[in-house]
Amino acid sequence: MGTILSGLLLGGAFGFVLERAGFGNPNKLTGQFRLTDWSVFKVMFTAIVFSAVGLLILEKVGVVDGGSLFVPPSFLGAAALGGAFVGAGFAIGGYCPGTSVVGLMSGRMDAGIFLIGLLLGTIVFAGIYPSIESLTTLGEIANADSLPELLSVSSLSIDVVMVIAAVGVFALGSWMEKKSRGPVSSQEI
Amino acid sequence: MNQQQLKQPAPYWNPLIAGILLGIVLLSTFLFTGHGLGATGFTTRLTAWFGMYLMPTATNANEYLGGMVEEGRPLDAWITWQVIGVALGALISAFLAGRIAIKLDGKKFLGGANRPFTALFGGILAGFGARIAAGCTSGLGLSGAAVLSLAGFTFLGTFFAVGLLASRFMKEEK
Numbered sequence: 166m167g168t169i170l171s172g173l174l175l176g177g178a179f180g181f182v183l184e185r186a187g188f189g190n191p192n193k194l195t196g197q198f199r200l201t202d203w204s205v206f207k208v209m210f211t212a213i214v215f216s217a218v219g220l221l222i223l224e225k226v227g228v229v230d231g232g233s234l235f236v237p238p239s240f241l242g243a244a245a246l247g248g249a250f251v252g253a254g255f256a257i258g259g260y261c262p263g264t265s266v267v268g269l270m271s272g273r274m275d276a277g278i279f280l281i282g283l284l285l286g287t288i289v290f291a292g293i294y295p296s297i298e299s300l301t302t303l304g305e306i307a308n309a310d311s312l313p314e315l316l317s318v319s320s321l322s323i324d325v326v327m328v329i330a331a332v333g334v335f336a337l338g339s340w341m342e343k344k345s346r347g348p349v350s351s352q353e354i
Numbered sequence: 355m356n357q358q359q360l361k362q363p364a365p366y367w368n369p370l371i372a373g374i375l376l377g378i379v380l381l382s383t384f385l386f387t388g389h390g391l392g393a394t395g396f397t398t399r400l401t402a403w404f405g406m407y408l409m410p411t412a413t414n415a416n417e418y419l420g421g422m423v424e425e426g427r428p429l430d431a432w433i434t435w436q437v438i439g440v441a442l443g444a445l446i447s448a449f450l451a452g453r454i455a456i457k458l459d460g461k462k463f464l465g466g467a468n469r470p471f472t473a474l475f476g477g478i479l480a481g482f483g484a485r486i487a488a489g490c491t492s493g494l495g496l497s498g499a500a501v502l503s504l505a506g507f508t509f510l511g512t513f514f515a516v517g518l519l520a521s522r523f524m525k526e527e528k
Contacts, residue, residue: 171386172432176439178379179391179492183440184447186376187366191460198514198521199463204369209496211373212380216500219381228385235389237489237498237505244494247487248509251480252517256524258476259460261491262484263393265477266440271448272456275464275473282477283394287401289478290485294418300486311502323502335370351363351453 180267189267191259191275193349198256201345203338210331218324236311242304258282364451380500387432390497393440394484395433402428418485466527 186208187193196202223229237244255261258279260268265283268276290297309315312323342348366372383391402422405413413419422428448454458469465472484490487509489498495513498506 168432169435172435173439173442175379175383175386175391176436177443177446178382178439179376179436180440180443180445181447182367182372182376182379182443184444184453185367185451186369186372189444189448189453192463193366195460195463195521195524198517200518204366204372207369208373208376211370212376213496213499215374215377216380216384217502219377220384220500223381223385233388234384234501236501236503237494239504240488241504241508244487244489244505244508245512247483247485247489248495248512249516250483250486251490251509252483252513252515253520254476254478254480254483255491255513256476256517256520257464258473258480259464260473260476260480261393262397262480263391263440263490263492266393266437267444267448268459270441270444272454273459274456275458275460275469278470278473279477279480280397282474282479283397283481283484284401284404285474286478286481286483287394287398287485288405290482291401291416291418294416297486298417301488306504310504312504312507313502315504320502351366351451 179263180270183264183267184271187349187351188264189271189273189276190349190351191268191273192353194261194264195256195259196349199345200341202348203334203342204348206334206338210327210334214324214327214331217320217327221320221324239306239310240302240304241306243301244304246300246303254282254286361452363453380496383497384500390493390500391436392433392489392493392497393437394481394490395431395493396429396437397481398422398485399428399431399434462527464524472524 193202197205224231260276260279262283265276265279313320399422402419405419406423413423461469487494494506494509
């Protein structure tokens, strides 16, 4: 498939599903952090487990070559520090980078402002890059990029643990949603 | 169905259904491209693109963005089309569901009258952080965890921990 077509189609499906899940709505997204709406955890866990198990099956039947898949390098300090900044930005700004595009397309001005902030944050980073370059390679784990490699276990066993964890997230989340104001609906202003 | 019901936006999908469909999209992306989905790969290139026109000398000399503008086409990448796709897909979905409304959202939970500033500040933090981690919630969190990467799980761990913490400081407007 050509670059343009595959980008548009896969991106289009991504944006469609995010909007349908309610992930253009900052009140719903940040409800995860208030622990009143667990949709973010539920959707992300389900998608991650589905893809991980799917990739395992596709590798076993020889459709996908596991070695050719992009696995991000293990700069775990950089991943942790960056995750902390993006998490804080999500809790304060109401979006993550991808969902802010979805928010903007459903008419939300605050999502547009968040997107401008993303560009400004990138400018700040680029501006001071020479002095913080070392942060981007912080905490390297040289001998493993993936959890199965690190623990010397099969991908299948990690997948099994993740399926169990996902079931736990659904149970815990649904219980906490019942105890609180519950998930944000599309009808709320 | 009366007039009032017709004007109501359609309900959001059940999270399990949405998660499975998102999983299908993510798995298809790996199958067709060898990598996952993302977002800030595009915003970084867009920053370089703006820089190329507005501050060409500084952008060319910049160690981080310079390489992207070397050939004068910083937006020429798969991720650009993917994010355009995200925008179109979201627009179509929001339109069909009757969920398009021009408004400044999030005031109730995110700063009240200061909402424009929380949106801007949050965006700056997320944009900066995504460059340190070389990825965001989609690119490193979602896609990275799907290939069981240590970086992906680590990102998600601090993302949620700090998000939970930071959220305590956001006062709800009654």
